[in-house]
Amino acid sequence: MTFEYAPAPESRSIVSIKPKYGHFINGSFVAGKKHFPTINPATEEILSHIALGGTSDVDKAVMAAQKAYTKTWSKLSGKERGKYLYRIARILQERAREFAVLETLDNGKPIRETRDIDIPLVAAHFFYHAGWADKLDYAGLGHNPKAYGVAGQIIPWNFPLLMLAWKVAPALATGNTVVLKPAETTSLTALLFAEVCQQAELPDGVVNIVTGDGSTGSAIVNHPGIHKIAFTGSTEVGKKIARAIASTDKKATLELGGKGANIVFDDAPVDETVEGIVNGIFFNQGHVCCAGSRLIVQESIAEEIIEKLKVRMAKIRVGDPLDKNTDLGAINSKEQLIKIKELSAIGDAEGAERWSPQCDLSNKGFWFAPTIFTGVTQAHRIAQEEIFGPVLSVLTFRTPQEAMDKANNTPFGLSAGIWSEKGSRIFWASQHLKAGVIWANTFNKFDPASPFGGYKESGWGREGGKHGLAAYLKNGKETGAK
Amino acid sequence: MSFYGLVDGSEKSLIQYLDQLSGVDQVGAEARAAMLATRSIKTTSKKWAIETAISMVDLTTLEGADTPGKVRALCSKAVRPDPTDPTVPSVGAVCVYNDMVEIARTHLDAIGGEHVPVAAVSTAFPSGRASMEVKIQDTQDAINAGAGEIDMVIDRGAFLAGKYGLVFDEIVKIREVCGDKAHLKVIFETGELVTYDNVRKASFLAMLAGADFIKTSTGKVAPAATPPVVLVMLEAVRDFYAITQRRIGVKPAGGIRTTKDAIKQLVLVNETAGPEWLTPNLFRIGASALLNDLLMQRMKMSDGYYASPNYVTID
Numbered sequence A: 001m002t003f004e005y006a007p008a009p010e011s012r013s014i015v016s017i018k019p020k021y022g023h024f025i026n027g028s029f030v031a032g033k034k035h036f037p038t039i040n041p042a043t044e045e046i047l048s049h050i051a052l053g054g055t056s057d058v059d060k061a062v063m064a065a066q067k068a069y070t071k072t073w074s075k076l077s078g079k080e081r082g083k084y085l086y087r088i089a090r091i092l093q094e095r096a097r098e099f100a101v102l103e104t105l106d107n108g109k110p111i112r113e114t115r116d117i118d119i120p121l122v123a124a125h126f127f128y129h130a131g132w133a134d135k136l137d138y139a140g141l142g143h144n145p146k147a148y149g150v151a152g153q154i155i156p157w158n159f160p161l162l163m164l165a166w167k168v169a170p171a172l173a174t175g176n177t178v179v180l181k182p183a184e185t186t187s188l189t190a191l192l193f194a195e196v197c198q199q200a201e202l203p204d205g206v207v208n209i210v211t212g213d214g215s216t217g218s219a220i221v222n223h224p225g226i227h228k229i230a231f232t233g234s235t236e237v238g239k240k241i242a243r244a245i246a247s248t249d250k251k252a253t254l255e256l257g258g259k260g261a262n263i264v265f266d267d268a269p270v271d272e273t274v275e276g277i278v279n280g281i282f283f284n285q286g287h288v289c290c291a292g293s294r295l296i297v298q299e300s301i302a303e304e305i306i307e308k309l310k311v312r313m314a315k316i317r318v319g320d321p322l323d324k325n326t327d328l329g330a331i332n333s334k335e336q337l338i339k340i341k342e343l344s345a346i347g348d349a350e351g352a353e354r355w356s357p358q359c360d361l362s363n364k365g366f367w368f369a370p371t372i373f374t375g376v377t378q379a380h381r382i383a384q385e386e387i388f389g390p391v392l393s394v395l396t397f398r399t400p401q402e403a404m405d406k407a408n409n410t411p412f413g414l415s416a417g418i419w420s421e422k423g424s425r426i427f428w429a430s431q432h433l434k435a436g437v438i439w440a441n442t443f444n445k446f447d448p449a450s451p452f453g454g455y456k457e458s459g460w461g462r463e464g465g466k467h468g469l470a471a472y473l474k475n476g477k478e479t480g481a482k
Numbered sequence B: 001m002s003f004y005g006l007v008d009g010s011e012k013s014l015i016q017y018l019d020q021l022s023g024v025d026q027v028g029a030e031a032r033a034a035m036l037a038t039r040s041i042k043t044t045s046k047k048w049a050i051e052t053a054i055s056m057v058d059l060t061t062l063e064g065a066d067t068p069g070k071v072r073a074l075c076s077k078a079v080r081p082d083p084t085d086p087t088v089p090s091v092g093a094v095c096v097y098n099d100m101v102e103i104a105r106t107h108l109d110a111i112g113g114e115h116v117p118v119a120a121v122s123t124a125f126p127s128g129r130a131s132m133e134v135k136i137q138d139t140q141d142a143i144n145a146g147a148g149e150i151d152m153v154i155d156r157g158a159f160l161a162g163k164y165g166l167v168f169d170e171i172v173k174i175r176e177v178c179g180d181k182a183h184l185k186v187i188f189e190t191g192e193l194v195t196y197d198n199v200r201k202a203s204f205l206a207m208l209a210g211a212d213f214i215k216t217s218t219g220k221v222a223p224a225a226t227p228p229v230v231l232v233m234l235e236a237v238r239d240f241y242a243i244t245q246r247r248i249g250v251k252p253a254g255g256i257r258t259t260k261d262a263i264k265q266l267v268l269v270n271e272t273a274g275p276e277w278l279t280p281n282l283f284r285i286g287a288s289a290l291l292n293d294l295l296m297q298r299m300k301m302s303d304g305y306y307a308s309p310n311y312v313t314i315d
Helices: A055-071 A078-094 A096-107 A113-132 A162-171 A189-197 A214-222 A236-243 A270-286 A299-313 A334-349 A400-408 A423-430 A465-470 B011-021 B026-036 B041-058 B067-078 B097-111 B132-143 B156-160 B164-178 B194-209 B226-244 B259-272 B290-303
Strands: A023-027 A028-030 A034-039 A044-054 A149-152 A177-181 A207-209 A227-234 A251-255 A261-264 A296-298 A353-355 A372-376 A391-398 A415-421 A436-441 B057-060 B092-095 B118-122 B149-153 B184-185 B213-215 B249-251 B286-287
Touching: A023 A055, A023 A189, A023 A251, A028 A296, A055 A149, A055 A207, A055 A214, A078 A096, A078 A113, A078 A162, A078 A189, A096 A113, A096 A162, A096 A189, A113 B011, A149 A214, A162 A177, A162 A189, A162 A465, A177 A214, A189 A207, A214 A227, A214 A236, A214 B156, A227 A236, A236 A251, A261 A270, A261 A400, A270 A296, A270 A299, A270 A391, A270 A415, A270 A465, A296 A299, A299 A372, A299 A391, A334 A353, A334 A372, A334 B011, A353 B249, A353 B286, A372 B026, A391 A400, A400 A423, A415 A423, A423 A436, B011 B164, B011 B194, B026 B226, B026 B259, B041 B057, B041 B259, B041 B290, B057 B067, B057 B290, B067 B097, B092 B097, B092 B149, B092 B194, B097 B118, B097 B132, B118 B132, B132 B149, B132 B164, B156 B164, B156 B194, B164 B184, B164 B194, B194 B213, B194 B226, B226 B249, B226 B259, B259 B286, B259 B290, B286 B290
Parallel strands: A149 A177, A149 A227, A177 A207, A227 A251, A261 A296, A261 A415, A296 A391, A372 A391, A415 A436, B057 B092, B057 B286, B092 B118, B118 B149, B149 B184, B184 B213, B213 B249
Antiparallel strands: A023 A028, A023 A207, A034 A044, A353 A372
């Protein structure tokens, strides 16, 4: 017998999912008119029905947020706002297991990641911003910076609750109120967060959540009562938002797509680099805007790295996201799976060499084996377009400058990774890379104190850290944002 | 002389070889070990892991207060860890000081434990601070007394001073003394080498010099067999196998006291070197208290409840 790990499923009994959800407006749940199903992407089981928010729902939510802003939230001191944020953070920690299981059910990502990464980071974001609430005067953002009022926030499906935290925590800390729309396929943890707001006795209307699809998001973007838009999602939608608000005085931060370069020099620490490549592209099924989806490796060690990468990939455990030993979970939706398959087929057609380890994938649900394409060049579409799945394109370079040129030769500029044991080379490379986030000898590390955002078509503005606060304040000196 | 055709035994060739090894990133290695520690091993796989771990224990007593009586008791325990259940395998070896080898060997043979080897700690264990003549004599004594395995310590002072040739020569000489009579385990005392870069270098140095096993620690210095140290050594034996087609064993020792710790080690082996290493021929755990915790957990799995520690023999 060999060491086969027996199933170790996390119990789902800790969550109770209602058959149907409404919107969360002015501190209470209000019934929706139309509903659509939300499924577990690992099994296609219908988990619940989510309300499809229309213009009138958004209207009500914005009015509630405006009222809460003028009547209560703007009158509270930073210290008092901070207390609510601390309270929310503590409740999130107390209910961490519940959130982790629910996120895994709704999103398809492994419980190991929701338990060890998503939910702890969510709490960390609230704790971090709670600390800023009463110190905004001292954040170097000018004297007595002012909130915008109502912030409209639209978040994606890849890190549902974490993206909520990235948006809601700084908005509340800086004194704004919020109308938030979670992604169509992943609304459940946002709705559970609404319960946390109730539990924390957050004043009514400070956080409003309207569920729905693109039309709901559009209603938020175009609503005249909203002064600040924060969006995370595709570059395509980001451009639409930019156009929609072009003739208004709305401010916006946009976190959009990426095609992150993970650059490996010949003096890299090999085993940790291989881990970093795996973490860069297979973390969260590759549904990561800052994923290291392009491996740019020095030609002299490419063979060794690819060989070791394949050995390591064969050990990735793909399967039931609720199993504590699963490394790679389900693709979030059928639409996304189709997109990944299409772009991969283009990779084949363009002559790149595809490789995946042997994986037993379930017939039910949406699955895609971890995949690498070797022999990729800049001229391949899979080196240019965001696949947003567990698919890595491998390119090679000869000189450090060539690595920089290739890394920057994309319309995106969100993230990059540098692998080298030579400090001076790391500093040199980080000065030449046009990317908002650069990791050295690690990848996909997040911290609320660190600003996050992109160059070029990867977005406007920064979230997190002091920069992220500035994006929610009128006289905040923010770079890159409208 | 040629060592796997990779170095010629000169310090120059050795330094050249060790210098071209990839570095180890501390943060990354520790993160990988921490991630593997989250593996959840349940039911059938847990039962298998516990029994496998029992068969891998080098049951150890290395005290100034060791007596013939204590060593004989240890040997009895090693052969039949659970006297009420003959299906429990014998441990991997009994590990004692040099002067106790004969007592251990004689007693093991007398009680039907011919299959359990005696491992002797050697070369001026634990510090390694003695002349080469003394170290050779120490090893020869142990082999003459019936040791089937020699756990030698390297000269950490020489290693840290960069005298790799000296460390290498010592291992080669002890390897010659062992001949085909004894397996050679080379102890690094990773708590004194400190960096993972050093651990990786020492691993290759020992393997090139002819070690059958590389071992973390003496048990006398903390930290000892931490998961990232074992990870780095497992990566080294995996890489060495890819180059030479020879599998070298790994023995963590020191600080592994609970079943949970032991299972974490097996997970490291499984997902780093690979399942081929999950045998007592290629993986051992140097421990004393661990065995009883494994036995208690094994009983718990079959009975469904934790028995009093009095249901497990103390030695």
